[in-house]
Amino acid sequence: MTEWESLLPKESYYIKFPAEYVVVHHTMGLRCLNSKICKRIVQNIQIYSMNVMTLPDIKFNFLLGEDGKIYQGTGWFRKSFHTSDDINSKSISIAFIGDFIDDRPNNEAMISLQNLIKCGKMSGYLAKNYKLVAAFQIENSTKGPGKYVFYELQTLENFFNGENETT
Template sequence: MSAPCALLTWALLALFGLGLGVPGEDLPCSCCPIVPRREWKAPASKCVDKLKLPARYVVVSHTAGSPCDSPALCLNQVQNVHNYHTGMLNWCDVGYNFLIGEDGLVYEGRGWDTKGDHTGKIWNPISIGISFMGNYMERSPPPRALRAAQSLLACGVAQGKLSPRYEVKGHRDVQRTLSPGDQLYEIIQTWPHYHE
């Protein structure tokens, strides 16, 4: 399957699987489609450190870069984040376990099992790092991106990757940073698993 066809397939699965654009729908599906690394042309990971699962914590951040609102733009943006993390920061892979696009899709970073590089030495080994692609100081992510993140968390619990009693933290709760941005931070504080 060609890359454009694969992206279109993922977009359609997200639209129909998540019910994106359906007014009044608040409940995320369990285990919505996750765009795998091969679909965004990620090189093989050089990371070897594993997470102890099920993870107890989820740290939510933002990339503070450009947003993306279509599968083609998000594919490009996740590649940019990967290139920055591996080329400039010399990390073994993209730092996050998962990235969320404004297209309503979840992009696999290091995945559930591999320790990320998103929040420092204390939190990386004990948490899943989820980053929304964009800057959310002045604006909020669209509802479909928020639903995708919540669906991912439900999926993590369903698959035994996240503890049913997991805690969501904002990046700024565990490090000195403006991430995940004022607007996104305000939103995640309303999530049922949020703990400062």
């Protein structure tokens, strides 16, 4: 995990362990190809999450930069605030840094996603039968993480192809 000088959370809430879902998002906004820019974007996402959205912390468990690095948000145990509270309490959210509605993250970011999920499985942080979903599958108000990421997700183990799954 890459350090990015995060702020302390206002409060911490914990997920039901092990997580039943891995929900993949994108952050919208700028993409990043180097650590300096990625760290700045992650810091800004946390500030926006806490000060504008009035969340207790950054809204994602993990963020993936196109620099090939994984940036820990709330991590494996603390709840993130990426969708409905029901899903948040039993999921790990992973967001690609950038807007991928009409574009694909680079190979480094895709490999980071696979490695992070593998780590979660091997460490027991993810349920054996966890469901891998794109954000738009559980929340109709988003198009994230985009069609190209969705195509990639379909090739991964535990991809769940149901739509509007919330339980």
